[in-house]
Amino acid sequence: MSLKQVEQVCAWAPATIANLNIGFDLLGLALTQPQERMWARRLSKVQKVELILEEGSTLPRSADKNIAGRAALSLLEKTQANFGVELRLEKSILPGSGIGSSAASAVAAVVATAALLPQMPSMELLLNCALDGEELASGARHCDNVAPALYGGLVLSHDYGQMISLPVPDWTIVVLHPQVQVRTAEARSVLPTTIPLATCTQSLAWMAQFIHSCHTGQHKEAAFALKDLFVGPAREHLIPYFDQCKQIALSLGAISGGISGSGPSSFWICLTLRQAQAVEFGLKQLMQNAQLEHKTYISQINTQGAYAIPQS
Amino acid sequence: MSLKQVEQVCAWAPATIANLNIGFDLLGLALTQPQERMWARRLSKVQKVELILEEGSTLPRSADKNIAGRAALSLLEKTQANFGVELRLEKSILPGSGIGSSAASAVAAVVATAALLPQMPSMELLLNCALDGEELASGARHCDNVAPALYGGLVLSHDYGQMISLPVPDWTIVVLHPQVQVRTAEARSVLPTTIPLATCTQSLAWMAQFIHSCHTGQHKEAAFALKDLFVGPAREHLIPYFDQCKQIALSLGAISGGISGSGPSSFWICLTLRQAQAVEFGLKQLMQNAQLEHKTYISQINTQGAYAIPQS
Numbered sequence: 001m002s003l004k005q006v007e008q009v010c011a012w013a014p015a016t017i018a019n020l021n022i023g024f025d026l027l028g029l030a031l032t033q034p035q036e037r038m039w040a041r042r043l044s045k046v047q048k049v050e051l052i053l054e055e056g057s058t059l060p061r062s063a064d065k066n067i068a069g070r071a072a073l074s075l076l077e078k079t080q081a082n083f084g085v086e087l088r089l090e091k092s093i094l095p096g097s098g099i100g101s102s103a104a105s106a107v108a109a110v111v112a113t114a115a116l117l118p119q120m121p122s123m124e125l126l127l128n129c130a131l132d133g134e135e136l137a138s139g140a141r142h143c144d145n146v147a148p149a150l151y152g153g154l155v156l157s158h159d160y161g162q163m164i165s166l167p168v169p170d171w172t173i174v175v176l177h178p179q180v181q182v183r184t185a186e187a188r189s190v191l192p193t194t195i196p197l198a199t200c201t202q203s204l205a206w207m208a209q210f211i212h213s214c215h216t217g218q219h220k221e222a223a224f225a226l227k228d229l230f231v232g233p234a235r236e237h238l239i240p241y242f243d244q245c246k247q248i249a250l251s252l253g254a255i256s257g258g259i260s261g262s263g264p265s266s267f268w269i270c271l272t273l274r275q276a277q278a279v280e281f282g283l284k285q286l287m288q289n290a291q292l293e294h295k296t297y298i299s300q301i302n303t304q305g306a307y308a309i310p311q312s
Numbered sequence: 313m314s315l316k317q318v319e320q321v322c323a324w325a326p327a328t329i330a331n332l333n334i335g336f337d338l339l340g341l342a343l344t345q346p347q348e349r350m351w352a353r354r355l356s357k358v359q360k361v362e363l364i365l366e367e368g369s370t371l372p373r374s375a376d377k378n379i380a381g382r383a384a385l386s387l388l389e390k391t392q393a394n395f396g397v398e399l400r401l402e403k404s405i406l407p408g409s410g411i412g413s414s415a416a417s418a419v420a421a422v423v424a425t426a427a428l429l430p431q432m433p434s435m436e437l438l439l440n441c442a443l444d445g446e447e448l449a450s451g452a453r454h455c456d457n458v459a460p461a462l463y464g465g466l467v468l469s470h471d472y473g474q475m476i477s478l479p480v481p482d483w484t485i486v487v488l489h490p491q492v493q494v495r496t497a498e499a500r501s502v503l504p505t506t507i508p509l510a511t512c513t514q515s516l517a518w519m520a521q522f523i524h525s526c527h528t529g530q531h532k533e534a535a536f537a538l539k540d541l542f543v544g545p546a547r548e549h550l551i552p553y554f555d556q557c558k559q560i561a562l563s564l565g566a567i568s569g570g571i572s573g574s575g576p577s578s579f580w581i582c583l584t585l586r587q588a589q590a591v592e593f594g595l596k597q598l599m600q601n602a603q604l605e606h607k608t609y610i611s612q613i614n615t616q617g618a619y620a621i622p623q624s
Binding site for chain 1: 334335336337338339468470474476478503504505506507508509512513514515516517519520521522523524527533542
């Protein structure tokens with residue numbers, strides 16, 4: 001019996017929160033929502049990628065210049081595929097939101113394309129191809145959004161050692177996306193170049209406590225340990241009403257929170273859905289009073305990661 | 313039936329390694345050797361401490377000025393004891409060695425004195441009284457030697473959060489004590505006041521990997537993660553032949569190592585006794601060639617901590 005060749009798949013890849021305060025450039029986690037959805041259809045043109053964008057989309061139409069297209073191309077080339085792919089993109093995660101829109105596109109594209117291959121490539125190869133896409137967006141091969149989008153869960157990724165999937169705390173996270181633009185380059189430029197020794201030592205202590213709490217299932221302590229000692233304070237002024245958001249979220253039950261990626265989204269960690277709903281309501285009121293367009297999400301940590309389902 | 317009152321005890325408290333590179337001011341571990349030994353005998357004089365020092369000892373004879381005396385006094389006062397204590401000190405851990413000599417004295421004194429009390433005080437109280445003694449030596453209430461000497465094991469202690477006992481890696485540690493003086497004040501003064509952001513982030517990554525590796529029983533990875541990115545490089549010139557020690561230790565099988573406390577002792581982490589013996593031999597040869605008085609110890613992590621045994 002030979003398996004029927006898959007002709008078309010739909011893939012999902014989650015939004016992600018990178019940085020996580022003391023986890024600057026290191027920690028990232030996958031959200032249960034929003035998720036990016038992408039369809040891939042087998043084409044006979046060898047190692048070619050064609051894109052179908054949504055109406056009015058301003059994303060690049062040339063596969064090589066598009067994050068999803070580049071990622072899919074990279075996988076086709078590296079696996080020496082004897083076919084091509086038509087990708088249909090549906091952007092659910094707004095570009096520039098700070099919750100891993102480009103990483104989700106890149107990951108959805110590789111996971112969808114991989115599902116058309118005769119055998120599943122290694123996760124390392126998928127990660128590598130997704131990074132080829134992500135690089136188009138950020139100019140760097142940072143794993144902190146791509147890795148959790150692909151693997152799911154809470155991932156420690158750094159250039160100097162291993163990629164580590166950590167035990168996942170049972171959190172309910174409120175994400176607030178005020179629809180303003182924060183340029184990543186500016187968010188980088190406001191960072192301090194040096195950190196006082198005492199701040200560095202404090203950060204190390206909180207990081208140690210965070211990892212320990214994840215391993216011992218101390219969900220509240222893990223959230224509490226996510227102090228923001230040097231990145232947030234430098235960037236907060238770039239995020240509209242960040243200070244008020246923080247006051248509201250903490251007063252309504254969030255344990256901690258901060259800037260997601262380089263903003264403008266912020267995340268607020270709660271221990272129950274009830275608290276999360278109260279925090280979401282409070283943040284929405286603030287945004288409405290300020291007449292600021294925004295989106296909110298209530299999410300848990302997504303332990304599944306990206307996946308694809310064959311379509312008939 | 314009433315229990316017979318204990319009249320005399322002997323207590324042991326271990327030497328400790330504090331700092332542990334990226335664990336500067338945070339991490340400390342207890343050694344199986346050397347250990348400090350101290351005898352306590354009940355006196356009828358209420359809340360008085362009398363000291364018996366070794367012949368030729370230069371330690372203060374007045375209880376209130378002596379680390380062990382002060383710690384014992386503090387415990388007698390805080391428990392409103394109706395007796396006093398004669399402490400007989402036997403210094404096995406040389407003062408100024410950088411392996412927690414003063415912490416071991418303070419801890420041995422409180423553990424010995426506590427064993428004479430009608431009921432055992434809390435560990436928190438014992439820690440607090442030991443810190444009263446340690447403060448005499450260092451001018452600060454740092455827990456990074458005192459906590460592991462008291463509790464045993466590998467302890468994360470910081471001023472901002474909890475005290476955490478971590479799962480203990482299965483290491484064999486070589487300690488080299490070149491008998492020179494390093495003034496703690498000088499060792500403090502050479503530290504950088506600020507750290508480059510990238511160094512801070514790298515340290516955070518290694519700390520995360522260290523705590524994760526302890527929890528997952530990855531003994532080698534835990535040792536490997538103990539990078540020394542900012543403290544060691546600033547202090548190495550204060551430790552004679554440190555660079556050569558490092559080269560020798562790593563070439564003979566040590567996974568990592570660094571300066572213990574503020575020196576002059578250094579520690580070298582191995583995975584087997586055989587490697588540790590080779591490293592010890594190599595380091596001893598170097599010291600002999602340099603005609604430098606020294607001591608070495610081969611030790612594991614002491615998970616028992618300080619204890620007392622009644623004497624008849």
